[in-house]
Amino acid sequence: MRPRALGLILPLALIGGWDLICRAGWVGENLLPSPGRVASTIYQLAASGELWVHLSATGGRMAAGFALGVLAGTIAGALTGASSLLRAIIDPTIQGLRSVPSIAWVPLFILWLGIFELSKVMLIAVGVFFPVYLNLMLGIAHVDRKLIEVGRAHRLGRIELVRRVLLPAALPSYMTGLRSGLGLGWMFVVAAELMGASEGLGFLLVDGQQTGRPAIVIAAILLFALLGKLSDLGLAGIGRVVLAWQDTDRVTM
Amino acid sequence: MTGLLQIEGLVKQFGGPVPVLGPLHLTLHTGCVSAVIGKSGCGKSTLLRCLGGLEQPDAGLISFDGAPIRPDDVAIVFQEPRLMPWLTVAGNVAFGLGHVPRAQRQAQVAEVIDVVGLQDAAQKLPKQLSGGMAQRVALARALAVRPRLLLLDEPFSALDPLTRIAMQDHLLTVWRHYRPTIVFISHDMDEALALAEQIVVMDGPPGRIVAEFSPCLSYPRRRTGAEFQRWRDRLVGVLGG
Numbered sequence: 001m002r003p004r005a006l007g008l009i010l011p012l013a014l015i016g017g018w019d020l021i022c023r024a025g026w027v028g029e030n031l032l033p034s035p036g037r038v039a040s041t042i043y044q045l046a047a048s049g050e051l052w053v054h055l056s057a058t059g060g061r062m063a064a065g066f067a068l069g070v071l072a073g074t075i076a077g078a079l080t081g082a083s084s085l086l087r088a089i090i091d092p093t094i095q096g097l098r099s100v101p102s103i104a105w106v107p108l109f110i111l112w113l114g115i116f117e118l119s120k121v122m123l124i125a126v127g128v129f130f131p132v133y134l135n136l137m138l139g140i141a142h143v144d145r146k147l148i149e150v151g152r153a154h155r156l157g158r159i160e161l162v163r164r165v166l167l168p169a170a171l172p173s174y175m176t177g178l179r180s181g182l183g184l185g186w187m188f189v190v191a192a193e194l195m196g197a198s199e200g201l202g203f204l205l206v207d208g209q210q211t212g213r214p215a216i217v218i219a220a221i222l223l224f225a226l227l228g229k230l231s232d233l234g235l236a237g238i239g240r241v242v243l244a245w246q247d248t249d250r251v252t253m
Numbered sequence: 254m255t256g257l258l259q260i261e262g263l264v265k266q267f268g269g270p271v272p273v274l275g276p277l278h279l280t281l282h283t284g285c286v287s288a289v290i291g292k293s294g295c296g297k298s299t300l301l302r303c304l305g306g307l308e309q310p311d312a313g314l315i316s317f318d319g320a321p322i323r324p325d326d327v328a329i330v331f332q333e334p335r336l337m338p339w340l341t342v343a344g345n346v347a348f349g350l351g352h353v354p355r356a357q358r359q360a361q362v363a364e365v366i367d368v369v370g371l372q373d374a375a376q377k378l379p380k381q382l383s384g385g386m387a388q389r390v391a392l393a394r395a396l397a398v399r400p401r402l403l404l405l406d407e408p409f410s411a412l413d414p415l416t417r418i419a420m421q422d423h424l425l426t427v428w429r430h431y432r433p434t435i436v437f438i439s440h441d442m443d444e445a446l447a448l449a450e451q452i453v454v455m456d457g458p459p460g461r462i463v464a465e466f467s468p469c470l471s472y473p474r475r476r477t478g479a480e481f482q483r484w485r486d487r488l489v490g491v492l493g494g
Contacts, residue, residue, distance in 0.1 A: 146335050153307060153329045154349040154398070164351070168339045245339040247380035 033215040038222065041215040054220075057200040058189060059227070061117065065124025066185050070178065072125065073132025077177075080133075081140025081170065082162050091137070098130045102188055106195050120192035127188030131180035139173025140166045172246060175239040182235055186228045201227075255318045256283055258402070258434060263313030264459075265299050273299045274460040275313065281451055283318055283401075283434040286425075288449035290439050290492070296460020297438045298406055304436065305329045305404050317402060317434075328400035332407045334387035336379040342366070342390050343375045349398040365393040368430055369423055385416035389423060396427060405437035409444065421447055425472065442488045446481060447474050454491055464491045 015035050021027055022034035029037070045051035076094065080087040105126055106119075113119035143166050151165040193202020201220045208216030257280055264275035274296045281287045289297050302308040304315065305327050315322055328349070336345045343362055350358045366375055369389040379387060388408060395403060405424075409417040421444060428435055439445050445452045446468060454464040468484045475481060 146331065146333065147337065149307065150331075150335045150337075150348070153305060153327075155324050156351075160351065164348075165337070168337065171339070245378050245380065247338060 030212070031214060033218065037215050038218045041213075042219045042223070045219065053199050054201050054204055055223070055227075057197070058193065058202065061120050061124060061192065061200065062185055062189050062227075062231075064117075065121045065189070066128050066182060068121065068125035069128025069181060069185065070132050073129045073177070073181065074136060074174075076129075077133040077136030077174075078140065078162070078167070081137040082158075082166055087137070087141070094130075094133060098134075102127055103191055106191065110195070115196050120189075120195075120197070123192045124185050124188045127184040128181040131184060132174075132177040135173045135177025135180070136170060139170030139177075142173075143169040172243055175235075175243060179232060179235050179239070182231055183228070186224065186231075190224070257281070257316075257318070258283055258436070259314070259316045260300075260304075261314045263300070263303060263315065264311045265296075265303060265308060266311050272311075272459040274303070274310070274457070276459075277313070277461050279453060279462050281434070281436065281453075284432055285450045286428055286435040286437070286448050287451040287453065288437055288439055288445035289453050289455055290442060290445050290488075291455035291457070291460075292492075293440065295455045295457040297455050300455070300460060301329070301404050301406050301436065301438055304402070322402065325398070326401040328395035328398050328403055330388075330391050330395045330403070330405040330408045332410060334379070334384075334391040336382075336387055336390055336394075338379050341376050341378060342371060342382070345379070345390050346393045346397050348394055361397055361399075365396045368396065368427055369393045383416075384412055385420060388412065388420060392420075392423065392427065396431065399431070400433055403433045403435045405435065407438050407440065410440065417441075417444070418447075422473075424448060442485060442492070443476060446470070446484055446488070447476060452488070454488075 018032075019035050022029070022032060033041075042051065045054070076090065080090050080094075102123070105123055109119040109122050113122060140162075147165055147169060148161065151161045156164060189200075190202045190205070193200040194206060197203040201223055204220040204223075205217055208214065208220065260277060260279040262276040262278065264272050264277075266272040266274075277296075277300065289300065291297050299308060303310045304322065306322070306324055307329070317326060337348065340348065343366065346362045346366055347358055350361060353361065363375075366372060369392055371386065371389055371393065374382065374386060374390075379390070382390065388411075392408070408424075409420045412420060424435070424437075425448065437448070450467060452466040452468065453462050454466075455461065456463045466484070466488065470478075470480055470484065
């Protein structure tokens with residue numbers, strides 16, 4: 001069997017076990033609705049059009065926050081990676097900020113940016129920023145000295161050296177940063193939507209809890225899992241294409 | 254003076270008590286193949302790096318055909334191929350030609366790829382190459398910039414003996430084709446004798462020249478010939494003593 005098919009065994013078994021527990025009546029329907037109930041809840045959400053409202057709200061925030069975080073992380077990472085002077089000036093501060101728990105930013109962002117979209121997007125961007133920044137900086141800083149010397153031997157200028165040697169060589173590390181950033185972005189989108197939203201998957205979570213409908217909560221969790229996995233697969237696919245030159249057989253990429 | 258690569262009083266110190274180099278004096282003929290041999294740590298690589306502009310000497314003068322070496326004159330082949338893994342063979346060969354117009358660049362790349370015999374591998378990635386092929390790409394990359402001075406730092410030492418001999422033939426082909434001044438470092442006496450018109454022996458630290466030979470052997474040099482063996486014995490005498 002192909003490895004990809006192997007990866008489906010466990011989730012299917014879990015759903016089967018879950019269904020068994022519900023059918024046997026070991027856990028009350030008011031706590032753990034059956035997979036069928038959750039599926040029909042998702043279907044109803046989709047049929048009423050509500051699902052797309054929530055999905056596009058969450059997806060839109062995520063896309064905007066991810067783009068912003070990647071942009072900032074790439075610029076900061078490239079600068080600090082290529083210049084040890086800039087690294088010495090900037091990096092300690094960023095490392096300090098990195099250790100602030102994400103939720104700690106929430107009150108400040110709400111005060112500064114209001115309770116609407118901007119504060120949510122910024123929170124996601126903060127989450128995405130750090131892994132992108134860190135991986136790109138380290139990726140550039142750890143580029144093989146011997147390759148840099150080839151650039152020097154061919155008398156590349158500073159900018160040319162960054163463009164033609166440092167950035168391509170740091171690309172594997174950068175891709176890792178993008179994928180971790182994406183993962184953190186999904187965490188932060190939930191945090192952002194839990195702090196108050198009128199639409200989005202995070203809103204569904206809160207709404208389901210407050211109205212005592214576990215099927216909605218579980219549906220939202222599953223949709224998060226699906227979106228997270230799909231977006232990561234997309235990024236991994238891009239990685240496979242742009243890193244085809246790598247001499248590895250990493251199956252996780 | 255024209256026709257000469259002159260090194261006078263070259264000193265390089267890396268902070269330690271003993272200089273790595275010098276003062277070192279050496280005169281080589283331009284347009285020829287010269288070999289620098291000596292044991293590990295005697296400063297051979299540092300000498301080459303000073304010639305290639307990768308290290309700044311602390312003292313001394315280097316003149317090439319009567320003038321300082323211009324950066325555009327030199328190309329270096331390192332011990333490892335040091336190819337950019339994300340570029341194809343052709344892309345790697347073109348690495349030093351960023352400033353050259355596209356059409357001319359492609360022509361130059363195609364020509365050197367031809368000279369080193371890699372026509373069929375031009376679109377391959379470095380990960381698909383054998384060690385010998387990768388080093389031929391490195392040689393082609395150095396040649397592509399049309400250097401007047403080609404420096405090689407133990408370029409074939411990581412290759413198996415058969416590939417090494419093939420690579421030595423490639424280097425001679427290249428030399429006959431372009432006639433650059435070639436200075437290569439080796440710790441292999443047979444390699445030096447097979448290729449070089451001038452062989453200098455270094456010792457150190459501090460690195461200095463302890464002997465010079467000009468083997469009068471015609472190309473192609475048969476490694477099993479009696480004359481070859483006679484020169485070899487003389488070299489062993491110097492290196493052993």
